[in-house]
Amino acid sequence: MENNFEQFIKKAKAMRLSKDEKTQGRELISRYMLMNPVRFSDQGRHTLQRSGFLAFITKNNFLYKSMAIAVVLLITMTAGGGISFASESALPGDLLYPVKVEVNENIRSVFAVSKEAKVEWKVEQAERRLQEAEKLAVQGELEGSAAVTVETKFEQHTRAFDQIIAQFTAEGNAEATASAHSNLEAALEAHARILAAIQDSGRNGAVTSMLAKVQSRAQVTTQARAEAEAMVSASTGSEVRVAAEGKLQAAKNKIAETKSFIAKSAERADAEAIAKAEAKVVVAEQAVAAGEARIAAQAYGEAFVLLQGGIRSAQEAIVLLQGDMSIRADLNLDVLGEAQENKKESDAETSTESNAEIESETRIEGDVENGGIDVGSEINFEEEINL
Amino acid sequence: MYYCLMEKEFLEAYEKYADAIFRYCFFRVSDEEKAKDIAQDTFLKTWDYIAEDKNIDNIRAFLYRVAGNLIVDEYRKKKTVSIEDLQEKGVQMRHNTKERPDTHIEAKEVLEAVGKLDAKYRDAFLMRYVDELAVKEIAEILGETENTVSVHIHRAAQQARQILRYGE
Numbered sequence: 001m002e003n004n005f006e007q008f009i010k011k012a013k014a015m016r017l018s019k020d021e022k023t024q025g026r027e028l029i030s031r032y033m034l035m036n037p038v039r040f041s042d043q044g045r046h047t048l049q050r051s052g053f054l055a056f057i058t059k060n061n062f063l064y065k066s067m068a069i070a071v072v073l074l075i076t077m078t079a080g081g082g083i084s085f086a087s088e089s090a091l092p093g094d095l096l097y098p099v100k101v102e103v104n105e106n107i108r109s110v111f112a113v114s115k116e117a118k119v120e121w122k123v124e125q126a127e128r129r130l131q132e133a134e135k136l137a138v139q140g141e142l143e144g145s146a147a148v149t150v151e152t153k154f155e156q157h158t159r160a161f162d163q164i165i166a167q168f169t170a171e172g173n174a175e176a177t178a179s180a181h182s183n184l185e186a187a188l189e190a191h192a193r194i195l196a197a198i199q200d201s202g203r204n205g206a207v208t209s210m211l212a213k214v215q216s217r218a219q220v221t222t223q224a225r226a227e228a229e230a231m232v233s234a235s236t237g238s239e240v241r242v243a244a245e246g247k248l249q250a251a252k253n254k255i256a257e258t259k260s261f262i263a264k265s266a267e268r269a270d271a272e273a274i275a276k277a278e279a280k281v282v283v284a285e286q287a288v289a290a291g292e293a294r295i296a297a298q299a300y301g302e303a304f305v306l307l308q309g310g311i312r313s314a315q316e317a318i319v320l321l322q323g324d325m326s327i328r329a330d331l332n333l334d335v336l337g338e339a340q341e342n343k344k345e346s347d348a349e350t351s352t353e354s355n356a357e358i359e360s361e362t363r364i365e366g367d368v369e370n371g372g373i374d375v376g377s378e379i380n381f382e383e384e385i386n387l
Numbered sequence: 388m389y390y391c392l393m394e395k396e397f398l399e400a401y402e403k404y405a406d407a408i409f410r411y412c413f414f415r416v417s418d419e420e421k422a423k424d425i426a427q428d429t430f431l432k433t434w435d436y437i438a439e440d441k442n443i444d445n446i447r448a449f450l451y452r453v454a455g456n457l458i459v460d461e462y463r464k465k466k467t468v469s470i471e472d473l474q475e476k477g478v479q480m481r482h483n484t485k486e487r488p489d490t491h492i493e494a495k496e497v498l499e500a501v502g503k504l505d506a507k508y509r510d511a512f513l514m515r516y517v518d519e520l521a522v523k524e525i526a527e528i529l530g531e532t533e534n535t536v537s538v539h540i541h542r543a544a545q546q547a548r549q550i551l552r553y554g555e
Contacts, residue, residue: 008497008500009516009517012513015406015494016406016409017405017409021423025405029427030394030398032434033394033397038439111427175463249459264439264441
């Protein structure tokens, strides 16, 4: 009998990945690491096209395309990932942008096997397009073909999202539907605020149309989420209990993640943005406490909805804080001159609006450091966070 | 340089623990392909965490915890498919069986035995005997006291001996 036992352990130990699988896994992880480097070590956007030679190439469509193809081939051949990594901060119109969306994102898609992972990835892709739109807008470059590219791709991602949702619906998986809508909603709400802030700062171009698109989609998503949640709430039995309990854990994890992100961002973000993000976390924590109480009272459907709301609040805090930092970085980097001009306007706005609420000392420091610029717009969107 | 080092360490962690994490997933989701996906995802999610510049004291324990969470998610999605259900249907072994016919059969045997273990004790037992984790680490991963973990390991080992004596 002892022999059997040892045999069993031996056989269990023999369960392992094959050599090929491991090599493949390692390869994927290496690439993933390159695409998702440790944060705060990012050098910002690679503005290659500014130099004369590359500007010539980007203007010449044929050359541009052949160059892009060459770059793609180069990457495929060397499998080095260096350029792939560099391209991560590319924007539409940049030489490396096709690498970002055609190569990097296709590789990322490989990871998304399950429908849940796929739908999550679609949300992330939509967010990536919104981040690009924001960066372009801040630089006053969200116009022409760049704007069209971003908008079209954003729509493609949301359409793909809808297709996966349709599959969930066909399977009667209300829980997955609700979760997916909820995630998309959090992303859209936060980005709508960022875009609105950029628009308020007086930047034109296609900001308005992009914002309208995001807002209308957010509205639809909120409604769809509420409907899916109603279905989850209506279901009884152990399924909804398991769903609520799972959500509780997920919400707790999300809050922990958000807190940690806020702590890590403390140095880079300004005090006010941090305070606003923290306020969101408080809202999330309250939702979790309420959800936990509902679980204790065996009202699992209600708990699910509350907890999901908590996750959204926490997620929005992250997105807004990221937006705040990235806009700030861009402003320092690229549009300082223009920004100085805007300062007067926005200061006039902010002095009345924000001082009442926020300790003004930190504000002033922030202004000096950043050359002032869009601080006005940041305040605008941060103020809206409370709504 | 900082992050080159992290990358290197992380790849080393993959080398060392990928098999164990895969096994851990496999014994709990009973589907080889799914277990591979979850194991892969475990490493990506862990990297996401590292990429946020957060500290991980014990990467091995951390990986198990992430895998554990992902498995819970999986169950939640799938509305719980028990090992028993799968065994009735004949376990899905979709993977390249041509290449490894022995492993295929053995995996099924092992899985059957594992499926008969009390779920409450199973994890601690497998971590101790198969993955050779220290009791302390297991306690950390499962959020139990070392004492409880030791008891669980002991009980599962007894069960396993019983199953292997009468089961075959």
